[in-house]
Amino acid sequence: MTSRKPLLEALVAMLTHDDVLVSCLGANSRYLPHLAVPAPVFALCDSMGAAIPLALGMALQRPDRHVIALEGDGSLLMCPNVLATVAAARPANLTALLWVNGHYESSGGQRLPSAPVDWPALATGFGIAHVERVGDVASLRTAFPRARAAQEPALLVVDVAFDPNEPIPPYSERPDAIRARFRIP
Numbered sequence: 001m002t003s004r005k006p007l008l009e010a011l012v013a014m015l016t017h018d019d020v021l022v023s024c025l026g027a028n029s030r031y032l033p034h035l036a037v038p039a040p041v042f043a044l045c046d047s048m049g050a051a052i053p054l055a056l057g058m059a060l061q062r063p064d065r066h067v068i069a070l071e072g073d074g075s076l077l078m079c080p081n082v083l084a085t086v087a088a089a090r091p092a093n094l095t096a097l098l099w100v101n102g103h104y105e106s107s108g109g110q111r112l113p114s115a116p117v118d119w120p121a122l123a124t125g126f127g128i129a130h131v132e133r134v135g136d137v138a139s140l141r142t143a144f145p146r147a148r149a150a151q152e153p154a155l156l157v158v159d160v161a162f163d164p165n166e167p168i169p170p171y172s173e174r175p176d177a178i179r180a181r182f183r184i185p
Contacts, residue, residue, distance in 0.1 A: 001161040002136045004099070005031060010137045011097065014144050015039045015068070020058055023070040024051040025099060027168045039068075049078040052086065052096050059091035066148055069096040073119070074112055080122060086153045087127030095147040095154045097134075101162035119157045130154040 004027055012035050015021060019039035023029045029043040042054065055069035076082075076098060086094065098119055102112050120131045130150040132143045134157065147154035 001159055003161045003163060004028070004166065006137050007134075007140055007158060007160060008032075009035065010140050011068075011144065012037050014141070018065055020055075020062065020065045020067045021070070022051050022055040022058065022067065024048065024054070025070050025072045025075060027166070028070045028099065030168050048072070048075040049082075051075070052082045053079070055094060055096065056082070056086055056089060056091065059094040060089060063091070063093055066093045066095065067091075069094070071096055071098050073098060073100040073102065073117070076119075077112065077117070080126075083123050083126040083128055083155070089153075091153055092151045095144070095150075095156065097156045097158050099158050099160050101160045120155075123155045123157075128153050128155050131157065133157045133159065135159045 008028060008031055012032075015038050017038050021032070021037060021039050021041045021043075023032060023041070023043040024047040032041055032043045042058075044050065049071075051069040051071040055067045058065070059067040086096070100119060120133055123131045130147060130152055131154070132147065134140045134143050140156070140158065143156050147156055
């Protein structure tokens with residue numbers, strides 16, 4: 001399984017200034033200030049379950065922008081019904097990346113409940129038609145453009161390695177820095 005940082009770097013390299021990136025996942029939000037992201041970024045740390053709902057609102061409000069949400073499997077377990085809301089709203093400009101590592105990484109690395117969740121089946125069951133599973137950088141580089149071009153809500157299920165010793169940068173952004181990185185023209 002691929003570690004987080006190469007996947008995140010590959011995603012950032014595919015973004016344009018017309019995209020909007022929303023991350024409420026701890027590790028991704030901690031890495032993003034250290035990457036040259038060409039798009040506006042709204043990155044809160046450890047606001048579990050908030051990325052997809054926030055991105056949905058942004059996508060509906062700004063159909064001229066492609067909105068990308070970064071969510072974790074533990075976060076989505078807190079409110080999986082948001083996938084039904086996304087399917088019902090049908091924004092053509094929303095792609096969610098679900099980072100699956102089987103742990104509540106933001107709160108200390110506890111394992112998720114042992115009940116297996118088939119994320120692609122759950123998403124399609126809720127009505128999201130464009131769902132792909134991604135396991136490495138090469139597959140992300142091919143799946144993300146397809147998701148962007150789908151003209152319907154898309155979910156990429158990204159299998160990512162859990163490494164309790166990963167040197168994740170500390171969260172360092174203050175509200176004024178978050179606001180500056182999120183400014184949308």
